[in-house]
Structure formats: structure tokens, C-alpha cells
Amino acid sequence: MRPMPAVRVLGTLLLMGSLAGFLGACGSSSRGGGGASTAQRGSYKIGSPYKIDGVTYTPQEEFNRTETGVASWYGPGFHGKSTANGESYDQSERTAAHRTLQMPAIVRVTNLDNGMTTVVRINDRGPFARSRIIDLSRTAAQELDIVRNGTARVRIDQLPAESRAVRDVAISGGGPAEQNAAVAQVASGQRTAPAAAPVQMAAAPPPQAVVVPPQPAPQMVWQTTQQPPSMETPVAYDGRGGGVTVASLAAGAAPAPAPTSALAGSGFYVQTGAFSTMENAERQRGAVRSYGASEVSQASAGGRDVWRVRLGPYSTADAAGIVADRLKRSGYGDARVVSE
Structure with missing residues (x-):
């Protein structure tokens, strides 16, 4: 047999080495590897105090929060965009935005008008409109039957054991899937969260659950933010930012x-x-x-x-x-x- 030329032998060895490296990489991918997937997994976040429309909000870690107010929902316009803790918003998941709770946290939301309930994972900030205390994903809103009306009077009860479980998972690097698995594991065992209080439903709730004070007549002062570079600066400003009068x-x-x-x-x-x-x-x-x-x-x-x-x-x-x-x-x- 005629011996193989040295150049051909070297090329064969290099090719085999490349294939081995490729196969090794395929078989050893770590959880959350890669920049894009890591960003979509989000992180545990409390955050610093912030101000919206003159109101200061102070995020903090809590495990027994209960509050009553108005819920709204958000969907198609935000689907696929980043949430406040770095996840990718999915309107088909049971998630919600809260102004101060740590992310993630688990809360039970009860529609006070019909008694329907759902459990959601907090992974975003908001809402910042009057009287609203939570902004639900589309799926969560459907489970409470508030998609058509847009808002509903609700009560929020934080689930302590579930909230601690998702906190620990998020701190260790686990994403939404691992957090949901942790919630399911807690729910299948001894639940330490308080049971949902009975809801007394009104026979005929008023068409407007929230009383809103009269709005003042519009002032001739306007300002917008985040305009494309080609757009003209809005006319006038309210003293908070650089607008041309x-x-x-x-x-x-x-x-x-x-x-x-x-x-x-x-x-x-x-x-x-x-x-x-x-x-x-x-x-x-x-x-x-x-x-x-x-x-x-x-x-x-x-x-x-x-x-x-x-x-x-x-x-x-x-x-x-x-x-x-x-x-x-x-x-x-x-x-x-x-x-x-």
C-alpha cells in the first residue's frame, strides 16, 4: 500500500479534531448558556426607589402582602419585549406587573365582582395609572374574565411559601420554567399560604368601580419622550425636560x-x-x-x-x-x- 502523503494526514487529523470539538459542545451545553437565552431567563430583582408622575415607589422584598384595588391587563403590544427583571414577556403565561414587590413573587388575584381567582408570577413593574395595583398578562386576565372590560376590582394575596421558592430558584440562576416547577412542587405539598377569603359578590356592581375626580381642562403644554431622531422636538415643556417653547x-x-x-x-x-x-x-x-x-x-x-x-x-x-x-x-x- 502506498503511504498517505503527510499533508493529507495532517488535514485528516485537523478535521477529526474539529468534529470532536463540535460534538463535545453539543453534548455539554449548560443551563442558560448563551447571551440571548440568559437574558430571557431574567434575574432576581428588588430594585431601587423610582419616581413616576411625581409619585415615588420603593420596591422591597415581602412575603405576606395583601391589598385591594383595580387590576388591568396588557398583551399584544408588549408580547416578546423585555420585562423589568429581564425576562421575555409572554402574554400566554400567568404573569403580572406590580409596582413594588420583588421579582419574581407569587400572588393570588381574586376578582371581587365574580369570585374568580388565578395565581400569577410577578416579573414586571407597573401599572402607573390611577387606582390600579396590578397589571395582568392576557391569560391571567382571561381567567378572571376581565379582558372585555379592561379592569376589575381585585384583591391580591401573596403566597409566602411559593414566593420564597421562586426567590431561591431565581437567585441560583433558574428561569421561568424552573420557577414554575418550584411553585408546582410547593402547591403539591403542605401549602403555608393563607386560604382565599370568601368573596361577597355584588348583585349588580356599578358600571364604574373606581371614582375618578374630574379632570382639569387640557393645558397648552405638551411634552413627549423617546422620539425617533428624525422627529421634531415637541412644542413647550412642563419644566422637567428639554422641550422648545x-x-x-x-x-x-x-x-x-x-x-x-x-x-x-x-x-x-x-x-x-x-x-x-x-x-x-x-x-x-x-x-x-x-x-x-x-x-x-x-x-x-x-x-x-x-x-x-x-x-x-x-x-x-x-x-x-x-x-x-x-x-x-x-x-x-x-x-x-x-x-x-
């Missing part, structure tokens, strides 16, 4: 054309910004259109025309507040409810 606009600027449309009728609206040109207002309108019916309307400030971007109208301030809250969580930090 109408008075500082060039005096010789040509008047802008009439708006494409104006909102008619009375009710509550969510205003996301105001601009000195209709083109920039239309640009933002397109960006927020997925949140509901959006329009551009004309107003006057400092003797000059401005174009407002608003969504609505909504029949109640609470309904408008749900939309404003979702906009804030998407980066429109100064979205606010106005009334006419």
Missing part, C-alpha cells in the same frame, strides 16, 4: 397647513405630544396608532398653531388611563389623560 420658534416661520383631521365631541383623551408642524405630528400619530384610534388636532399656543396627537375619545377617565399607562411603558413617558 412656542415663543422660541423662529418668528418668520411659514404657517403650517390645516390638520388632516380634528377630534370632535367630548370625553376623555390620551395626548402624547404637540408639534409645530403637521408632518411631525402625523409621524408620531403613525407610531402610536396601534394603541387605538389616533387623530391630529389643531390648537394654539403663544399665538402660533400647534398640532396635537391624541387617542380617543374614551367614555371614562379610567379607560383612557389604561391606554396612557401602556404608552408610558412603551417609552411615551408623558402620555396623559385630558378631557373636553
Whole structure:
């Protein structure tokens, strides 16, 4: 047999070494390996105090929290996006957002209007609209029958044993799947959480469970945040951030054309910004259109025309507040409810 050339032998050895390395890598992947999957697993987080709309929230680790208030839900607009503790939001999972509880934590949510309950895992921050205490995933909201109405009066009861279990799993690097398994293990044994208190359902609950004070007339001051670089800075500001005032606009600027449309009728609206040109207002309108019916309307400030971007109208301030809250969580930090 003729001997194999040295170059061919060397090439064969290199190829075999590469295959061995590849097979070894396939057979030894660690839990959460890889940057993307690690980020989606999230982490245990309490967080520092933070301020939203002038209200300071102080997150803390708790295991026996009970509170009553209004629940809302969030879904398609946030599906797949990162939560406050770094997970990937899945609207089909039983999760929720809370303003101060550690992430993760486990709570039982009871709909006080129909007695239905569900258990959710806290993995996000919010809601920040008036009177709401928890923001549920779509699946959790369906189990409480609040998807259609958007909100419901609820009671939250934290489950101590389950909350400690998911904390320990998260600290050790376990993701949502491992945390859910830990909850199931606790639930199958001796539960130390308090039993759900009986719920007395009203025969005919009022159409509005939350009394909202009258909203002031809209002021000619607007501000938006997180605009694309090509968009014009919104006109005016409320003293908290760098917006250009109408008075500082060039005096010789040509008047802008009439708006494409104006909102008619009375009710509550969510205003996301105001601009000195209709083109920039239309640009933002397109960006927020997925949140509901959006329009551009004309107003006057400092003797000059401005174009407002608003969504609505909504029949109640609470309904408008749900939309404003979702906009804030998407980066429109100064979205606010106005009334006419």
C-alpha cells in the first residue's frame, strides 16, 4: 500500500479534531448558556426607589402582602419585549406587573365582582395609572374574565411559601420554567399560604368601580419622550425636560397647513405630544396608532398653531388611563389623560 502523503494526514487529523470539538459542545451545553437565552431567563430583582408622575415607589422584598384595588391587563403590544427583571414577556403565561414587590413573587388575584381567582408570577413593574395595583398578562386576565372590560376590582394575596421558592430558584440562576416547577412542587405539598377569603359578590356592581375626580381642562403644554431622531422636538415643556417653547420658534416661520383631521365631541383623551408642524405630528400619530384610534388636532399656543396627537375619545377617565399607562411603558413617558 502506498503511504498517505503527510499533508493529507495532517488535514485528516485537523478535521477529526474539529468534529470532536463540535460534538463535545453539543453534548455539554449548560443551563442558560448563551447571551440571548440568559437574558430571557431574567434575574432576581428588588430594585431601587423610582419616581413616576411625581409619585415615588420603593420596591422591597415581602412575603405576606395583601391589598385591594383595580387590576388591568396588557398583551399584544408588549408580547416578546423585555420585562423589568429581564425576562421575555409572554402574554400566554400567568404573569403580572406590580409596582413594588420583588421579582419574581407569587400572588393570588381574586376578582371581587365574580369570585374568580388565578395565581400569577410577578416579573414586571407597573401599572402607573390611577387606582390600579396590578397589571395582568392576557391569560391571567382571561381567567378572571376581565379582558372585555379592561379592569376589575381585585384583591391580591401573596403566597409566602411559593414566593420564597421562586426567590431561591431565581437567585441560583433558574428561569421561568424552573420557577414554575418550584411553585408546582410547593402547591403539591403542605401549602403555608393563607386560604382565599370568601368573596361577597355584588348583585349588580356599578358600571364604574373606581371614582375618578374630574379632570382639569387640557393645558397648552405638551411634552413627549423617546422620539425617533428624525422627529421634531415637541412644542413647550412642563419644566422637567428639554422641550422648545412656542415663543422660541423662529418668528418668520411659514404657517403650517390645516390638520388632516380634528377630534370632535367630548370625553376623555390620551395626548402624547404637540408639534409645530403637521408632518411631525402625523409621524408620531403613525407610531402610536396601534394603541387605538389616533387623530391630529389643531390648537394654539403663544399665538402660533400647534398640532396635537391624541387617542380617543374614551367614555371614562379610567379607560383612557389604561391606554396612557401602556404608552408610558412603551417609552411615551408623558402620555396623559385630558378631557373636553
